[in-house]
Amino acid sequence: MAKHKISVTINGAVREAEVESRLLLVHLIREVFRMTGTHVGCDTSHCGACTVVLDGNPVKSCTVLAVQADGSKITTVEGLEQGGKLHPVQEGFTEKHGLQCGFCTPGMLMTTSALLERNKNPSEQEIREAISGNLCRCTGYVNIVKAVQYAAEKMR
Amino acid sequence: MIPAAFDYHRPGTLDEAVKLLANYGDQAKVLSGGMSLLPMLKIRLASFAHLVDIGRVPGLDYIKEDGGFLKIGAMTRQAALERSDLIRSKYPILADAVPLIADPLVRNRGTLGGNVANGDPGNDQPAIMLALGASFVARGPKGERSIAANQFYKGLYSTALAPNEILTEVRIPAPPPKSGGAYAKLKRKTGDFAVAAAAVQLTLNASGAVERCGIALTNAGLTPVEAADAAKFLTGKKPDDKAIAEAAKLAAAKSSPSADRRGSVEYKKEMARVLTARALKKALERAGGGR
Numbered sequence: 001m002a003k004h005k006i007s008v009t010i011n012g013a014v015r016e017a018e019v020e021s022r023l024l025l026v027h028l029i030r031e032v033f034r035m036t037g038t039h040v041g042c043d044t045s046h047c048g049a050c051t052v053v054l055d056g057n058p059v060k061s062c063t064v065l066a067v068q069a070d071g072s073k074i075t076t077v078e079g080l081e082q083g084g085k086l087h088p089v090q091e092g093f094t095e096k097h098g099l100q101c102g103f104c105t106p107g108m109l110m111t112t113s114a115l116l117e118r119n120k121n122p123s124e125q126e127i128r129e130a131i132s133g134n135l136c137r138c139t140g141y142v143n144i145v146k147a148v149q150y151a152a153e154k155m156r
Numbered sequence: 157m158i159p160a161a162f163d164y165h166r167p168g169t170l171d172e173a174v175k176l177l178a179n180y181g182d183q184a185k186v187l188s189g190g191m192s193l194l195p196m197l198k199i200r201l202a203s204f205a206h207l208v209d210i211g212r213v214p215g216l217d218y219i220k221e222d223g224g225f226l227k228i229g230a231m232t233r234q235a236a237l238e239r240s241d242l243i244r245s246k247y248p249i250l251a252d253a254v255p256l257i258a259d260p261l262v263r264n265r266g267t268l269g270g271n272v273a274n275g276d277p278g279n280d281q282p283a284i285m286l287a288l289g290a291s292f293v294a295r296g297p298k299g300e301r302s303i304a305a306n307q308f309y310k311g312l313y314s315t316a317l318a319p320n321e322i323l324t325e326v327r328i329p330a331p332p333p334k335s336g337g338a339y340a341k342l343k344r345k346t347g348d349f350a351v352a353a354a355a356v357q358l359t360l361n362a363s364g365a366v367e368r369c370g371i372a373l374t375n376a377g378l379t380p381v382e383a384a385d386a387a388k389f390l391t392g393k394k395p396d397d398k399a400i401a402e403a404a405k406l407a408a409a410k411s412s413p414s415a416d417r418r419g420s421v422e423y424k425k426e427m428a429r430v431l432t433a434r435a436l437k438k439a440l441e442r443a444g445g446g447r
Contacts, residue, residue: 060261060262067166068209
């Protein structure tokens with residue numbers, strides 16, 4: 001089985017790797033690039049802990065092949081902070097207690113930061129729909145919604 | 157979970173993709189969004205020696221009306237359907253269904269072509285295509301052919317598509333005036349397949365009687381189930397509550413679901429009846445039937 005040379009732009013930096021066809025994007029990020037902010041949760045495309053932003057769209061990186069991402073732009077949770085300043089969603093999750101154990105948080109942050117790129121003023125319903133592919137077993141989602149509303153306000 | 161090893165191919169054109177499939181035959185599988193295929197490979201329910209990724213093949217991502225049809229390219233993502241004004245304004249059956257497919261993150265990757273070509277009776281769009289009277293365009297080594305949706309589904313994960321063919325386009329007849337469609341789905345939670353779901357597309361004539369009607373069910377057997385008896389029963393009638401109830405009964409009688417965590421056979425058949433009635437009412441309302 002031939003290996004594939006791929007190149008991706010991850011959090012603004014061009015990275016290259018030689019990968020097996022079957023390597024999943026989440027494993028490229030965590031094990032090859034050693035960026036462990038992206039979590040593996042269910043590993044079955046349900047929980048959304050592994051969400052990254054791929055060419056502008058949040059996707060579940062446990063269900064994308066690394067080779068499929070060749071040439072793409074990827075943002076992970078490590079790329080949200082800019083120049084030592086937290087992204088408004090990160091600030092929102094801190095201020096509004098949008099997490100308890102924190103396992104789902106990287107995925108939540110990626111989904112909601114992408115939502116706010118597309119929709120500057122989402123309703124509560126729109127926020128809840130946007131995060132419907134991200135499971136949180138701690139918060140009951142109430143504070144996550146508040147955190148996103150906080151970030152939306154901040155970004156306007 | 158790691159899939160069994162395979163070789164990955166990324167053709168730059170449709171011709172190249174078809175050539176790869178011709179080379180590898182049933183050892184190869186087409187990869188579009190991967191939202192069904194990759195999980196199946198990961199849990200090793202399936203394995204293929206070769207994956208042919210059509211994700212970068214140009215000209216497979218479009219939603220357009222052309223020559224009396226709505227034509228949708230196979231690589232069109234569910235998220236693009238969800239955001240399409242054309243779908244929202246003229247194809248409410250799809251506008252109903254797409255936000256209920258999987259979850260938003262999966263819809264960012266999953267494609268219409270994959271949904272209909274996979275042959276999973278739990279997928280929502282096959283039943284919708286049956287109700288719409290759609291056809292699928294397939295490209296193989298000998299050129300293009302069109303396969304009617306109601307000739308396409310042969311069994312569980314088994315379709316009329318040959319191993320060397322690629323589904324390239326879904327072709328939906330543009331609905332004439334006084335048409336309406338609806339999709340009613342019951343699911344336990346976001347991301348789950350349907351307990352039961354019903355797709356209805358109908359057209360009324362000038363006097364308000366049903367001129368054409370398509371009814372089909374999701375997750376009601378090994379293939380999507382076309383409820384032709386129910387559609388025939390309604391054709392020529394001005395549907396009142398009694399006729400709708402009777403048609404829903406006929407549709408449910410066509411379903412043969414199996415019992416699982418989503419419910420017993422009796423429950424699922426009953427839900428198929430209820431959802432067919434709901435979809436019929438909604439479709440009639442949208443067709444301007446005054447209901």
